[in-house]
Amino acid sequence: MALEEAGADYIDVGRESGKDGLGIPAITAFLDGDETSYPPFAPPFLKAGELVVSHVANILQFLGPRLQLVPEDEASRFWAHGLQLTLTDFVAETHDVHHPVGTGLYYEDQKDESRRRAQAFHDERLPKFLGYFEQVLANNPAGDAHLVGAKLSYIDLSLYQTVAGLRYAFPKAMAHLEPNIPKVTALVAQVGERKNIRDYLDSDRHQTFSEDGIFRHYPELDV
């Protein structure tokens, strides 16, 4: 979303065919250490010239200044990165609702555990994380339209993607919670109206949510 918002030139290597030296084989060569002395542990990673940067939060902190999607001052940059790492934790916990026993097993083999985990997630963690971002917007000295500073930054885009995923996975829970987080909801609506984001969401570069991804809609886990 950061690359799309900024109109940057990029290739989503994993979604290309393997024919042109791209696709999954190109990614595997990096993970195996055949292409670099600095192999990431896992996707996603960004290659920019000779630089290889792993982890969404690290990629965004690399791209932020280059795409003008983070304020200039050091304090704002550490703050934005801390918020992104909080979203990382939030998304990991959301994923683990459908995979509490382990990522190597199918959901169907951990349905009972998932149901227990979903209860704890809905009772405590989901309202706590969303309420935190509502509070961050309320506290922002530059106004409540953005999470960091007075302009759009990458962390606003990341919150958009997280809320979109949560609405897909847990439509009932989110319908129940959203009246309590009006500033988050307004920010998400505002991001979704941006021209480059709208174009991206309508394009085939955008992957829709599904039960193969991080955010999965299993009705029995939506309270």
Add this chain to the structure above:
Amino acid sequence: MALEEAGADYIDVGRESGKDGLGIPAITAFLDGDETSYPPFAPPFLKAGELVVSHVANILQFLGPRLQLVPEDEASRFWAHGLQLTLTDFVAETHDVHHPVGTGLYYEDQKDESRRRAQAFHDERLPKFLGYFEQVLANNPAGDAHLVGAKLSYIDLSLYQTVAGLRYAFPKAMAHLEPNIPKVTALVAQVGERKNIRDYLDSDRHQTFSEDGIFRHYPELDV
């Protein structure tokens, strides 16, 4: 460990008594947003002057250049931070072995789920993560004594702490695995011999592992 290795001046606020405006109440005031417009979601966080930095990985990326515990060039810094975020993922998965259903419940209320999760952890994740760091040492163009560059960096200290925690939590599993990761084991031994680290480990500033922490020794989860 980074602060101790560098001989930096710091206060571990949460372990002070509440009398001098320190202790848990001082931390709570930050989390509630009473002391800053930039409240972290959760501990740990670092306060350095007016700056508040959350998350271990973000704190270490802030401290690294200031304590000379990371190389100067940009590529090494993004690489070190990516490795730290990989350790973050590793430690989170290790924690979730004893808390698969949720952090809000006691271990005793999720023992069956923990046993299943431990199996998947020992079969796949533990050897995969440790093998990755062995490979990173083997690949390092500056030699296999350190993870990044030719000198000690904060990521070496973090790997030390992770391996120490794993040895405490899973002594049998680690005894079985360690012959396969000689470079990791050598680095951990080397870090443990450093004067400032030895002094720290022997001091009452150092918290020992226990069943209240991230790394817990439950014999039934050690395969």
